[in-house]
Amino acid sequence: MVKIGNIELPDFPLLLAPMEDVSDPPFRAVCKANGADLMYTEFISSEGLIRDAAKSVQKLDIFEYERPIGIQLFGSDIETMGECARIATRANPDLIDINYGCPVKNVACRGAGAALLQDIPKMVKMTEAVVKATHLPVTVKTRLGWDDNTRNVEEVAERLQDIGIQALTIHGRTRVQMYKGSADWTLIGRIKDNDRIKIPIFGNGDIDTPEKALEYKNRYGVDGVMIGRASIGYPWIFDEIKHFVRTGEHRTPPTIADRVAVCRQHLDFSIRWKGEITGLFEMRRHYTNYFKGLPDFKPYRQRLVTTNTYLETRAVLDEVADRYAEAYV
Known part of the structure; x- marks a missing residue:
């Protein structure tokens, strides 16, 4: 069993990644029905939520059958992020997640998402503000670093654990890489091997087959994997991975x-x-x-x-x- 605060997940849980314009309640519904263990909302702009923007507020919609589910927030202002954590908590999710991984320009170039990988002290203060603003478990999704010269996720993991996050998901690319090339899970495995790290570590990036999920589980020792693009139009990926991990055999593909x-x-x-x-x-x-x-x-x-x-x-x-x-x- 894997625990995030008081949330109990099965061994080697499969997480549905938060994806803008994709992982809304209708999409989450079919993924949940096909084996996703933990899901997240689309990421929600802290500025939009403070302004009561309709699109941001609608993203707070969650349903009982989705549980456990996390609301994911992103922003560049520490105080605003704390206030948004309080607003999101009132929507009654199971956890709050902070996005420090989004690489797209209109997020990162405004000082949010993966941009915080260039300012670890600010990332720590922002995370601490969110942790203090909610009674719910707080988790983080991030990347290896901003670029190949600043692969600082090992420092990030220790410092964020120290101020109270309950789980960490790491995408195996830098911000500069965007979604190009292959994801490198080496640092993810190194963090999992770090005796100081006690929280669950989830890997993300390029998990698109049951074989790869099992291979990465065994090679890097992660507590679970987060699946994004491979689930779009193919929610069966979750049950297929679970079946393969359990039996070593493939499920019959969907007709x-x-x-x-x-x-x-x-x-x-x-x-x-x-x-x-x-x-x-x-x-x-x-x-x-x-x-x-x-x-x-x-x-x-x-x-x-x-x-x-x-x-x-x-x-x-x-x-x-x-x-x-x-x-x-």
């Missing part, structure tokens, strides 16, 4: 009927949560991933991303199920 069924569930939740117009629009980014690899799928995708009603979309999905049923059972 076309499975793919359509889960896509429909995702669509239905999206519409219930956001309304038909927004729900349909925001589902459009997912169809290519749900049906990746299907030959001659482009005409169906074109119709799915241009239909304007729920019934039309369901009808196209029914056609997809019928068209590919025999070849992809």
Whole structure:
């Protein structure tokens, strides 16, 4: 068993990464149903939350079946982050997570996300402010460092543990790397081997097959792994990894009927949560991933991303199920 404060997780838990414009409640619902052990909201701007911006406030929506779930915050101002932790705590998540890993320009160049890797003293003060502002466990997600000359995550791990974080997730790239090249888990393993480190250490980056999850578990000794891009359009990755770790065997891949069924569930939740117009629009980014690899799928995708009603979309999905049923059972 892995514990984050009073949260009990199974051995080698699988975490769903917080992903902007992806890991909203509809997406989290299908990942939870397919084996995710701990999930996070999309990251929430502390400035937006203080301003009561509608988009930021909506991201606080969590549902009982999602538990355990964390709300992830990012920002550049220490006092604002503390206040946002208090606001997020009132939404009643199971934990608060701080994003010190986002590499995108409109976050990092405003002094938030991975930018804090250039100012460890400020990172420590900000984390301490969040820890003091909530009774919930506080966790952190970060990267190896800003660039190859400042791979300072070992120092980060010790200092943040010392001021009270309850778990640390490390993405095996620097900020400068963005998502290019291969993730390097060497420092993640070194932190896990550090006798000073008592909190759970989760690895993140390039886990896209059951074999890789088990290999990295054994090689680096991490307490669990966080999965991001590999779950988009493929929530079955969580159950597939669990089955492989437990048995050494692969699960049967999802059939076309499975793919359509889960896509429909995702669509239905999206519409219930956001309304038909927004729900349909925001589902459009997912169809290519749900049906990746299907030959001659482009005409169906074109119709799915241009239909304007729920019934039309369901009808196209029914056609997809019928068209590919025999070849992809």
